[in-house]
Amino acid sequence: MLVNEKKFKSILILGAGAWGTTLAKLARVNGNQVTVWSRHGSQHLGDLINNVDMVLSAVSMKGVREVASLVKSFPVSPHTIFVTATKGLDPETTCTPSQIWQTEFPNHSIVVLSGPNLSQEIAQELPAATVVASKNNMAAQVVQQVFSSGRFRVYTNPDPVGVELGGTLKNVMAIAAGICDGLNLGTNAKAALVTRGLAEIIRIGAIFGAKTETFYGLSGLGDLLATCNSPLSRNYQVGYQLARGKTLAEILANLPGTAEGVNTCYVLMHLSLEQSIPMPITQQVYRLLESLITPQQALEELMLRGMKSEYHE
Numbered sequence: 001m002l003v004n005e006k007k008f009k010s011i012l013i014l015g016a017g018a019w020g021t022t023l024a025k026l027a028r029v030n031g032n033q034v035t036v037w038s039r040h041g042s043q044h045l046g047d048l049i050n051n052v053d054m055v056l057s058a059v060s061m062k063g064v065r066e067v068a069s070l071v072k073s074f075p076v077s078p079h080t081i082f083v084t085a086t087k088g089l090d091p092e093t094t095c096t097p098s099q100i101w102q103t104e105f106p107n108h109s110i111v112v113l114s115g116p117n118l119s120q121e122i123a124q125e126l127p128a129a130t131v132v133a134s135k136n137n138m139a140a141q142v143v144q145q146v147f148s149s150g151r152f153r154v155y156t157n158p159d160p161v162g163v164e165l166g167g168t169l170k171n172v173m174a175i176a177a178g179i180c181d182g183l184n185l186g187t188n189a190k191a192a193l194v195t196r197g198l199a200e201i202i203r204i205g206a207i208f209g210a211k212t213e214t215f216y217g218l219s220g221l222g223d224l225l226a227t228c229n230s231p232l233s234r235n236y237q238v239g240y241q242l243a244r245g246k247t248l249a250e251i252l253a254n255l256p257g258t259a260e261g262v263n264t265c266y267v268l269m270h271l272s273l274e275q276s277i278p279m280p281i282t283q284q285v286y287r288l289l290e291s292l293i294t295p296q297q298a299l300e301e302l303m304l305r306g307m308k309s310e311y312h313e
């Protein structure tokens with residue numbers, strides 16, 4: 001759990017996708033020594049992991065469990081901080097990525113990095129902000145120092161699961177927002193969808209023990225706004241193209257990278273049924289992904305739900 005005081009850190013990034021390579025660039029700005037590992041690369045993970053200050057996982061959700069157990073098979077310094085930047089949920093256990101890493105490494109500090117961070121904008125050196133959250137504030141501060149620069153403002157937060165869920169759950173809402181724009185439903189509809197989406201995210205977050213106020217911050221509302229309003233978002237693109245008549249298979253075959261909202265939506269539907277938690281927007285996104293209804297029918301279902309107070313689901 002100890003945090004060492006070296007000025008420049010040695011950082012191993014797992015996953016050479018869009019986000020892993022962008023985070024590597026951000027960490028190098030401050031003079032840190034960064035290595036990026038990919039399962040297709042020539043470097044052996046066991047050789048790279050020995051004695052690094054920080055291991056940052058930017059693999060997509062489908063690889064987290066496998067990569068975490070691979071890392072565990074090598075000796076890791078007790079001082080190494082684990083950082084997770086994945087935005088998804090494990091289909092088998094509904095665990096978040098940080099919960100998976102913490103289970104594999106119970107004596108290490110785990111930090112979540114999440115925020116309104118479309119990697120293409122950050123790679124172009126446009127300004128952005130993010131959140132690093134941990135139960136161990138000192139570890140969060142180390143990660144804050146590693147990534148902070150004139151182009152990337154990093155805040156700490158003590159609610160890792162809340163920060164992680166903000167980034168994960170908004171992906172389903174981004175699919176819905178893409179559908180909204182693909183159908184040309186207008187600004188009022190989009191504002192209503194995003195606002196009710198946030199209410200749904202907060203309701204789901206409560207099951208995981210996340211703090212409500214976390215969802216009003218950068219990793220919640222901030223990321224929801226970014227992803228629901230940008231054609232750069234893969235999740236938004238899934239929704240937009242569904243509304244324009246493409247099939248999910250066609251869309252995913254041509255998508256540049258991962259749209260985690262698809263898997264997250266399936267995990268949430270399971271959770272919704274198992275625990276009787278109302279998730280009206282998620283439910284309509286699920287039906288659309290499964291081709292059970294048309295986008296127009298999904299809209300009608302949402303508009304004609306029973307009347308209720310704004311404070312209720």
Ligand SMILES: NC(=O)C1=CN([C@@H]2O[C@H](COP(=O)(O)OP(=O)(O)OC[C@H]3O[C@@H](n4cnc5c(N)ncnc54)[C@H](OP(=O)(O)O)[C@@H]3O)[C@@H](O)[C@H]2O)C=CC1
Nearest residue numbers: 015016017018019020039059060063086087118119257258
């Ligand atoms: N791109 C963005 O703007 C942002 C993305 N994120 C999140 O970061 C995560 C990664 O996203 P992104 O980089 O865009 O996705 P990409 O699809 O570009 O990259 C995914 C990465 O995960 C790796 N991976 C997948 N499965 C495995 C496995 N079993 N073993 C080893 N590596 C694996 C891939 O390796 P390989 O190439 O070998 O398949 C690849 O390096 C997602 O959860 C996403 O939501 C968060 C913030 C911003």
Ligand SMILES: O=C(CO)COP(=O)(O)O
Nearest residue numbers: 115116117118233234235
């Ligand atoms: O998480 C992201 C922005 O914060 C990236 O969004 P997409 O995964 O939808 O591209």
